[in-house]
Amino acid sequence: xxxxxxxxxxxxxxxxxxxxxxxxxxxxxxxxxxxxxxxxxxxxxxxxxxxxxxxxxxxxxxxxxxxxxxxxxxxxxxxxxxxxxxxxxxxxxxxxxxxxxxxxxxxxxxxxxx
Amino acid sequence: xxxxxxxxxxxxxxxxxxxxxxxxxxxxxxxxxxxxxxxxxxxxxxxxxxxxxxxxxxxxxxxxxxxxxxxxxxxxxxxxxxxxxxxxxxxxxxxxxxxxxxxxxxxxxxxxx
Numbered sequence: 172x173x174x175x176x177x178x179x180x181x182x183x184x185x186x187x188x189x190x191x192x193x194x195x196x197x198x199x200x201x202x203x204x205x206x207x208x209x210x211x212x213x214x215x216x217x218x219x220x221x222x223x224x225x226x227x228x229x230x231x232x233x234x235x236x237x238x239x240x241x242x243x244x245x246x247x248x249x250x251x252x253x254x255x256x257x258x259x260x261x262x263x264x265x266x267x268x269x270x271x272x273x274x275x276x277x278x279x280x281x282x283x284x285x
Numbered sequence: 286x287x288x289x290x291x292x293x294x295x296x297x298x299x300x301x302x303x304x305x306x307x308x309x310x311x312x313x314x315x316x317x318x319x320x321x322x323x324x325x326x327x328x329x330x331x332x333x334x335x336x337x338x339x340x341x342x343x344x345x346x347x348x349x350x351x352x353x354x355x356x357x358x359x360x361x362x363x364x365x366x367x368x369x370x371x372x373x374x375x376x377x378x379x380x381x382x383x384x385x386x387x388x389x390x391x392x393x394x395x396x397x398x
Contacts, residue, residue, distance in 0.1 A: 175328070204384050214374065214388035227385050261328055265384050274384060276321075276328035 173198065175264050175277035183283045189250040192280045196243050196264030202226075203245040204274060205237060208259040217260075220245055249282075257284045287312040287379040291389030298365055299397050306360040306392050308349075308375035316377040318342075318351050318358040319386065323372045332360075332373070367396045 176195045184190050196203050205217040216229040220239035237247040243264075249256055259281050263274035292307040310316065317336045321329040333342030338353035347362045358375060375389040 202384050204386075206386075213390045214376075214386075216385045216387070219384050221384075229385075263329075263384075263386075273331050273334070274386065276330070278326070278328045 175262055175275050177260075177262050177277040177280050179280060180278065181281045181283075183285065184252050185285050186252055186254060188252050189248060190252060190282060191246055191248045192260055192262075192282070194245045194247075194262030194264075194277060196245070196262075197275055200264035200266050200275070201243050202265040202267060203239055203243065204263045204265070205245070205247050206261045206263065207231075208261060208279070209257070214261070217247065252284045254284050256282065258282060287316065287377060287387045289375050289377055289387055289389035291375050292392055293390070295393040295395060297395045297397065300367055301364045302396075304360070304362040304365045304369075304394070306373055306375075306394070308358045308360065308389060310356050310358065310375075310377050312356075312377055312379045312387075314379065315353075316379040318349070319376045319378070320347070320349055320358070320360050321374045321376060321388075323374065323391070325371075329374065365394075365396050367398050370394055370396045 178193045202221045204219040208214045219227040223239045234250045239245045259279040261279045263276045265274050288311045290309050319334045320332040322332045323329050333344040335342040335351035341350045349358050349360045372391045372393050374391045376386045
């Protein structure tokens with residue numbers, strides 16, 4: 172069974188640009204969550220989607236947004252990039268929305284903002 | 286809000302040494318607790334979990350017991366190997382209806398042969 176895939180794996184952008192990251196969950200998983208990992212702030216929850224609906228959102232500015240498609244694939248978008256947005260962005264999928272199910276993580280997208 | 290405090294690293298041990306990585310949490314209600322491991326260049330992998338008080342999670346020789354009275358979930362292994370070198374994250378899921386993990390800062394573990 173294929174794991175969670177994220178594309179692209181590496182990305183370099185400049186300040187003010189926008190970026191879209193993609194995540195394909197494990198087949199049959201309907202919940203997708205996004206996390207930002209930085210050396211200073213560690214791992215922080217961005218948002219969770221289930222059945223194309225955002226169920227939870229972390230404490231990030233509105234420049235961070237996401238969506239989920241009917242096939243459970245998800246994208247996140249960051250507009251007006253800032254230097255501080257440089258991070259590893261991790262996507263995780265779970266079969267269902269409720270309960271402490273195991274989250275399966277992808278390898279991440281490394282975003283560098285210059 | 287919910288939070289996780291992890292023992293700061295880095296931690297360096299010799300092969301076959303005993304490992305303890307401390308983790309304490311603050312949460313309302315009854316969270317589920319997890320240990321994740323991250324190898325270089327990879328995403329996070331679930332190492333073990335416990336969903337209620339006094340549960341012991343175990344996997345690959347690692348163990349952790351959910352202690353509600355001390356709000357702790359310390360990770361232990363009796364004899365570490367070079368291949369255990371990685372970053373370890375303690376995490377909690379505080380809301381039964383949400384797939385939202387709150388992570389500790391991570392502990393980098395290096396095992397020398």
